[in-house]
Amino acid sequence: MNLSPNSERAYWLAWSQIQGIGSVLTKRLYQSFGSMSEAWQASASALLEIEGIGGQTLEAIRQAQGEVEPLSLLAVHEHRNLNFWTPSDREYPQLLWEIPDPPPILYYQGHLTTWNERNTIAIVGTRSATPYGKRWTKKLVSALASHGFTIISGMAEGIDGEAHRACLEVGGQTLAVMGTGVDRFYPPKHKSLYEQILTSGLVLSEYPQGTPPDKKHFPARNRIIAGLSRVTLVMEAPERSGALITAYQANEYGRDVYTLPNSLEVNEARGCLNLLGKGAQAILGVDELLEALGTLPNLDTPTPTIAITDLPPMQQTILQAIGFGDPVGLDWIVEQTKIPSGEVLGTLTQLELIGAIAIYPGMRYQRLT
Structure with missing residues (x-):
């Protein structure tokens, strides 16, 4: 999940308003184009290559694009719904993004905005x-x-x-x-x-x-x-x-x-x-x-120190993409490194074996060294 500019929120919102574009299809659009604004500008032929988009859905997309200006839509929506996250927001839960059908808009109310x-x-x-x-x-x-x-x-x-x-x-x-x-x-x-x-x-x-x-x-x-x-x-x-x-x-x-x-x-x-x-x-x-x-990975357990410069180039690249902080998902790593998912998975296994990362349920990875 990329950390996109705030204007990207407008395009997540715009796509979520289109009839026939559900949460599964919205995520596919993001994964195919890398951002929802790029998907908004995509050609008809490029959109038709996305699984789940046919002629009827394409017609609904084109009609919405002719009627909706995403930034204006966002301004109106924010006035009525002050508190919400899209996957372009840092606060959007990483675990939720990893499912096949994450909600493109997640509204919230209360005083707990971060949790482990x-x-x-x-x-x-x-x-x-x-x-x-x-x-x-x-x-x-x-x-x-x-x-x-x-x-x-x-x-x-x-x-x-x-x-x-x-x-x-x-x-x-x-x-x-x-x-x-x-x-x-x-x-x-x-x-x-x-x-x-x-x-x-x-x-x-x-x-x-x-x-x-x-x-x-x-x-x-x-x-x-x-x-x-x-x-x-x-x-x-x-x-x-x-x-x-x-x-x-x-x-x-x-x-x-x-x-x-x-x-x-x-x-x-x-x-x-x-x-x-x-x-x-x-x-x-x-x-x-x-x-x-x-018995799940315990981040308080000491791990051996590993010099990143001693690792093969692909392992270095993936470790740098994971970074230090909360666990990140496989989609995030693939998007950041532009390395095929099969190769990423193999390298992640190697990194786990040497104690450089911890693996969590839901295919999430955290750097330890």
Whole structure:
């Protein structure tokens, strides 16, 4: 993901307004042209080479380009929606950008604008949570938040609400991803919870302010929860549940999925048992979960000093592209180095073996030396 000039935001916004151009296609346009402004200026033949763009979509693009002036559109939009990020903004979450369908516009409201993406955990589950599910959600979230993990959920009834509340009670960081505009809250009974999250956490949405609840928004919302999180925990879920959608998406994104076991006789947890049968890891207790999460790369572990000048040229180039700071994704490295992804992956493996980088879930890489 390039750090583009602020004017690039206008083109992300303009593309997001075109009928038939969804989040998958928007990312493909960026990857093909290197910027959304370049894509806006592209010829018809170049656009038709993008998978997913046919004659009808091209016609919609050309019509929009004749009617929309991106910088003017941005000025109006910013007046109505002051707080939002596009992938051209430094603050846009790197983990979210790495999924195939990241939202081109991510609206936010609250006081938490930076967090450690290495320590993000989604907590999801049924709206009809049992006392067992609520109890274990509170126990696990309290421990995770106290150990510095940022808790992400959807502010729905049941498990979501328990997760946010437990996090806030121990002074932790929490993000609520909404299926409404960030100025709305749903369900209505969570008004107080919404206000608490705004005070010390963050509310996120891909929908502009004023957007009311709509049932079709919530499955799309779930991909953002999964995309923002390094790990997803499913606490309770019946066989048909939005929480399972989140878990499947997290798995597709290469993220770890854990689930809480329960009895075969508990309908609210049958989906969790199905996840265990499909390879999800079992939550066996607070200490066991913390230990399991601790097996992921630990940046506090000392690493040997390696002189970059002693490395082969390609390794030097890739290390310089990664730089020091938060982990970056494979797309970023390929874009920065202009080296084919296959060669980049091979070199990254070599760099990991010599202790020069750490590899995180979701194909993210951080330089250690």
